[in-house]
Amino acid sequence: MRCPSWLAKLLRRMWRVETVSQVPRELAPFEVVTRILYSKTQFSSQRMRPKRSAFMPPPSMKLSGIHVTDLLDSTIWEIAEKNTMRSEPGRDTIYARADVPVEQFLQQKLRAIRDDQPFERHTSVVGWPAPTDMNERKERWIEICLELSESPDVKLAIPPGPIRLKTKTES
Amino acid sequence: MTTGLALGRPTGLITPNRSTARSESAERLSAIIEQIRMHLLASYAVRRGVERALDELEATRGVASVEGWDGYGAKPMNPEAYLLARRFLESLPTTAPHPEISADPDGDVALDWSFGPRKALSVSINEKGRCVFACMRGYSTLRGTEWFDDGIPGSIANALSQLARETAATNVAR
Numbered sequence: 076m077r078c079p080s081w082l083a084k085l086l087r088r089m090w091r092v093e094t095v096s097q098v099p100r101e102l103a104p105f106e107v108v109t110r111i112l113y114s115k116t117q118f119s120s121q122r123m124r125p126k127r128s129a130f131m132p133p134p135s136m137k138l139s140g141i142h143v144t145d146l147l148d149s150t151i152w153e154i155a156e157k158n159t160m161r162s163e164p165g166r167d168t169i170y171a172r173a174d175v176p177v178e179q180f181l182q183q184k185l186r187a188i189r190d191d192q193p194f195e196r197h198t199s200v201v202g203w204p205a206p207t208d209m210n211e212r213k214e215r216w217i218e219i220c221l222e223l224s225e226s227p228d229v230k231l232a233i234p235p236g237p238i239r240l241k242t243k244t245e246s
Numbered sequence: 247m248t249t250g251l252a253l254g255r256p257t258g259l260i261t262p263n264r265s266t267a268r269s270e271s272a273e274r275l276s277a278i279i280e281q282i283r284m285h286l287l288a289s290y291a292v293r294r295g296v297e298r299a300l301d302e303l304e305a306t307r308g309v310a311s312v313e314g315w316d317g318y319g320a321k322p323m324n325p326e327a328y329l330l331a332r333r334f335l336e337s338l339p340t341t342a343p344h345p346e347i348s349a350d351p352d353g354d355v356a357l358d359w360s361f362g363p364r365k366a367l368s369v370s371i372n373e374k375g376r377c378v379f380a381c382m383r384g385y386s387t388l389r390g391t392e393w394f395d396d397g398i399p400g401s402i403a404n405a406l407s408q409l410a411r412e413t414a415a416t417n418v419a420r
Contacts, residue, residue: 111317113316113317113318114309114310114315114316114317115309116305116306116309116310116347116348116349117316117348119346122360124360126346126348126356126358127348127356127358127368128348128349128350128351128356128358129348131350131351131352132351133318133319133320133351139318159317163314164312164313164314164315165312165314165315165316165317165318165320166314166317210376210378210391211391213352213370213378213391214378214379214380214389214390214391215389217368217370217378217379217380217389218380218387218389220368221358221366221368221380221382222382222387224358224366225360225363225364225366225382227363
């Protein structure tokens with residue numbers, strides 16, 4: 076039997092109250108993490124899907140995201156704009172974001188850790204397989220990222236227009 | 247995305263001829279095959295798919311040409327990987343579906359084919375011609391590493407062929 080939605084919300088809130096003070100903390104399966112996309116090449120607006128490359132981790136093997144459970148769409152864009160945009164190549168325009176339920180990361184044996192560094196709600200997705208054979212490592216990363224990009228539970232969101240870094244006079 | 251018909255054959259009229267035969271008749275036959283191939287490539291319908299993929303590759307190279315282009319510290323697209331990806335696309339059978347293009351944070355070129363729910367193939371090409379790939383077919387997955395030299399690696403061609411055939415069959419059944 077499924078919980079009524081009000082009860083599910085109450086339980087989620089209780090879970091958060093209990094754990095919100097702990098940082099870093101591992102996010103539960105029902106939470107949502109978004110991956111901000113600063114390049115048009117990382118998603119298909121035709122298919123409304125993030126591409127596999129949008130989830131490939133950097134050498135540090137910590138994939139950056141933002142914890143966005145229950146936030147309004149406009150609030151998510153505001154957080155991304157306020158905290159992540161900089162006047163440097165690659166960080167001056169936001170084109171889209173991919174919302175990933177933490178459950179999807181867990182299915183790939185990854186974990187989402189909210190660390191609030193370098194800004195509040197920042198989350199690192201960790202646990203990427205690291206075989207010493209670099210070919211095998213890349214194979215496994217591609218496999219995981221392909222699963223994420225093709226999952227119907229992972230949603231692409233595109234703002235009404237690209238969000239561009241405001242110049243000092245504009246802000 | 248169109249689905250391929252001739253993908254099951256790694257060689258054929260519409261893939262570049264790979265014969266090393268040197269007799270007069272073999273060379274004449276190769277020339278005829280090349281003429282037919284160029285004729286097919288010159289047709290609007292066939293050329294459009296290849297050109298679209300090459301244009302997307304070019305656009306991706308433009309975007310991914312600087313350090314940190316993805317906002318997360320990615321390396322620029324490797325120029326050799328770009329050239330090999332170009333050759334890879336030109337070597338695809340002309341009736342094969344063409345991939346979406348992007349770049350990986352390590353400078354490799356990423357080629358992605360999506361055929362519907364849990365039917366997808368992704369290939370990453372590096373500057374040495376190493377092709378790392380993963381393929382989803384329903385609940386089975388396949389991954390591996392191959393090398394691109396004078397043609398599309400067999401296991402990648404087979405995976406693409408199977409996905410295209412299954413998708414075509416599903417569409418016909420509908």
